[in-house]
Amino acid sequence: MNEKITVLIVDDERFSREELNFLLESYERIDVIGEAASGEEAVMQSLKLQPDVLFLDVEMPKMDGMGVAKAVQELKKVPEIVFATAYPDFAVEAFRHQAIDYLLKPFDEEQLSETIERIEKKFQQGEKKAEFHPSKLAVEVEDTIEYLNPSDIMYVYREDRITKIVGRERMYETKDALKDVEQRLQGFSFFRIHKSYLVNLDYIYRLTPWFNGAYQLELQGTNEKLSVSRNYVKDLRNKLEL
Template sequence: MEKIKTLIVDDERFSREELIFLLEPYENIEVIGQAKSGEEAVMETLKLQPDVLFLDVEMPKMDGMAVAKAVQELKKVPEIVFATAYPDFAVEAFRQQAVDYLLKPFDEEQSGETIERIQKKLHPYERKPDYTPSKFAVEVDGTIEYIDPGKIIYVYREGRVTKIVGREKVYETKDALKDVEQRLRGFSFFRIHKSYLVNLDYIYRLSPWFNGAYQLELKSTDEKLSVSRNYVRDLRNKLEL
């Protein structure tokens, strides 16, 4: 995720700190500096090249509107979010093509909407990362146990039961092997046989067996697994540089 470099401009230290606190939870926002006057804001914008200015309007000497006009002349023009206690400046703010207009005292919900507008303006095509569940759920004696997929060595189908062999214990589920395989997508599991899935992180030796099949030796267990000849080439392609 590309960071949005942000400069906070306000002549009141408390207001600057409040804004920084509100922006802190947003991983895509990086506060790269502060300025306590309009003149300092222009100099810091020139030096730091921020993507966004959070800009107070009412400041002595050079006010926020004058700063907004001044930075329009720079090579890299930042987006502007006006942050002020005075609603009367809203019309002029949008004449300056501001992304948003935040009123003091700042509100969490309003600031969240502002961040969303900034994100859409600067990175309109950036996708939010999909959330991948990190635990594999198995029902055990009427309760749900959550297994770290990294601790599963292999999975196999025996009769009407799918067995999940972990480093510490073996779990059973009535889910079909193909359903378990689907749930473990995104982790390092590979089918080595119509009835077996193996965690690639536990493989340390592949030995020829007979009729083109191979035997697989795994860490954390003495059991050797048979690799069907139909899967050998794909397995080697997956494992080898």
């Protein structure tokens, strides 16, 4: 993959921000997407830009680096932390925040190179994990567990507090909520057409206007017509059409 690793530089001293920005320009995978001059601004920029890594000064007025590191743990995307400071005394506390590294000012290029190497290794490991996902949907059938190939599933629906999985050859039932099954099928060609229905896009062959903006959907391999809520029609057509 080798996608860019996005960085936000946080330091209340402009010269330090400019120096670090300049040094990071020589690293191909590093993309500095923003700077922040205070702890408060760092949290706001992290929320807005969602960087992969914060290069974070420790000593700042009001909210210091440790405060920022704690605050960003609450964000949806939690960035990795590299602390940068002129004071070595903060090292123990920094690693309590699971920092990748701890850089001392003035920046040493060799030390920075080692830090970037650690960052790249960390993200390479994450990419390898992201590349793997289960290829089968597990469904409990009586006292056994059956593993379904998602490509064999035509549609899934919820009825009477039971989720029913309609395959090409048979139907399966599970007590799992529809949203849980939908989550497990992410990465495959499934789309919600109704609050109670999830359909495999590969089996769709006809969409017919019905009433009040709703449509009826026909699938290969079954004569049953499924209702497409008008709230989902536009997104469904965008998914299907070239």
